[in-house]
Amino acid sequence: MDVVVFGAGSLGSLVGGLCAREHDVTLVGRDPHVAAVRESGLTVTGAVELAVEPDARTTVPDHADLALVTVKSFDTQAAARALTDCDPEVVCSLQNGLGNEERLARTHDTVLAGTCTYGARLDGPGRVACTGVGEVVVGDPDGGPSTAAERVGSALRAADIDAQVSTRMARRRWEKLAVNAGVNPVTALAGVSNGALADDPLHEIATAAARETARVARENDVDLSDGKAVAALESVVETTAENHSSMLQDVRANNRTEVDAINGAVVARADEPAPVNRTLAGLVRGRTD
Numbered sequence: 001m002d003v004v005v006f007g008a009g010s011l012g013s014l015v016g017g018l019c020a021r022e023h024d025v026t027l028v029g030r031d032p033h034v035a036a037v038r039e040s041g042l043t044v045t046g047a048v049e050l051a052v053e054p055d056a057r058t059t060v061p062d063h064a065d066l067a068l069v070t071v072k073s074f075d076t077q078a079a080a081r082a083l084t085d086c087d088p089e090v091v092c093s094l095q096n097g098l099g100n101e102e103r104l105a106r107t108h109d110t111v112l113a114g115t116c117t118y119g120a121r122l123d124g125p126g127r128v129a130c131t132g133v134g135e136v137v138v139g140d141p142d143g144g145p146s147t148a149a150e151r152v153g154s155a156l157r158a159a160d161i162d163a164q165v166s167t168r169m170a171r172r173r174w175e176k177l178a179v180n181a182g183v184n185p186v187t188a189l190a191g192v193s194n195g196a197l198a199d200d201p202l203h204e205i206a207t208a209a210a211r212e213t214a215r216v217a218r219e220n221d222v223d224l225s226d227g228k229a230v231a232a233l234e235s236v237v238e239t240t241a242e243n244h245s246s247m248l249q250d251v252r253a254n255n256r257t258e259v260d261a262i263n264g265a266v267v268a269r270a271d272e273p274a275p276v277n278r279t280l281a282g283l284v285r286g287r288t289d
Contacts, residue, residue, distance in 0.1 A: 001155045004028060004064040004086060006079050007071030008037075008056065013128040014120035015068060015094065015136070015161075017044045017052050022159035025054035026061050028082075034058055036126030046129040047119075064088040066152060068114075069104065073097040073261035080107045090148045092138055096180055096246070097261025098173065098269070101141040110148050113141040113169045115176050117236075119243055131243055135162040139169035171224050174217035178229035179236050180262045181213045182206035184247035185280040188257070189287065191248065195241025198234075205276070206233060212266065212276045219271045251287060259284040 001023045005016035008029030016027045020042070027037060037056035044050045055061070060082055067088035071079045073095055083091060084107050092112040093100045105111045117134025136156055140146040149165045156163035166172055183194055186206045190196065197206045207230045214229035250257045263281035267274045 002026075002061075002063060002065045003155075004060060004067045004083070004088065006060065006067055006069050006083060007075070008033065009070065010120040010122045010128055011094065011116065011118065012068070012070030013037075013042060013122065014044060014048075014118055014130055015070065015116065016054055017042045017050065017128065018048070018161050019068075019156070019159045020052040020054040021050065023155065025052075026064070027054050027056040028058065028060055029056070030058060032125040033122070036124075040126055043127045044130055045123070045127065046131055047133045048130040060086040062086060065090070066155065067091045069093045069095060069100070071095065072256070073100055073258045074256060076100045076103045080104045083108065090152060092152055094136070096176075096184075096258050098177060098265040099261060111141065112138050112146065112149050112152060113173055114138040115172055119240060132240060133162070135164060137164045137166050137169075137172060139166040139172070141169055141173070143168055143170045170222050171217075174213065174220075174222045174224050175229060175232050177262065177265065178210040178213035178217070178224070179233045181266055181277055181280070182209040182233045183236060184245045184257075185209070185259060185263055185284050187245040188247040188251045189280070189283055191252075193241065194237050194243050194245060197237045198241070205280075206237075208276045209263070209280060212274050215272075216266050216270045216274060220269055247284070251284070254288070257284055257288055 005012045008027035034056045041053040064086045091108045094114045094116045119132030121129045139149045153165040210229040210233045211226040214224045217224040263277040266277040
């Protein structure tokens, strides 16, 4: 299968590197990382160790069977436009936040939602560390069976990736959102690793954000209980205790964050006020504006 990974940062490079064990992969990203991969290949260290030689470029190739989108949420529209040049049969978002699949669907016929719990960190041009082995779950964004998702799941498993196909992606998307709504802004504002959220006072704030997100999910006809949202958050905190969230990394680098697609998305979709997510979003925006 010809696979394009659009957004070859840390996660995109890791997933692309794993896929390259079985498929023809093109990493689309920025120099100097892309130049290093093109010249010397991609080295993966940590929980997974491998060396592969995918194609790497700053523009999309002429053709793709599958496009995995791993850019930041605010770059989704640009990714959707760029991918029209290679006209992939299937586009799958592995991004944070809500709304990405809808943006991709404006220009592409078959769009899947995906979640990925692998941990990744760029260690320099051409090098990515796997900080934790996880799973990839794909499916129709609105739920139900999908032959495209089955094909993608089979392709990922062929590359020895733990991949599942779900018919309940709407709930999975909101569960992931609940985790991100608690973990990302709280760690970014407090300047701590994920594991610090296991104890109060940060645990209380993070779980309040997750519960509020679950409530908004139910307002949007998605069956996600407070208990499941909090359990998912606590599981991520435990398994990624040493990790620094993407939002913390963005704040430290003075980069734009994805708070609008995470906490901001909760607020925008709420029927009743969502004060926890609104406050966290405002604080993060104030920190980075």
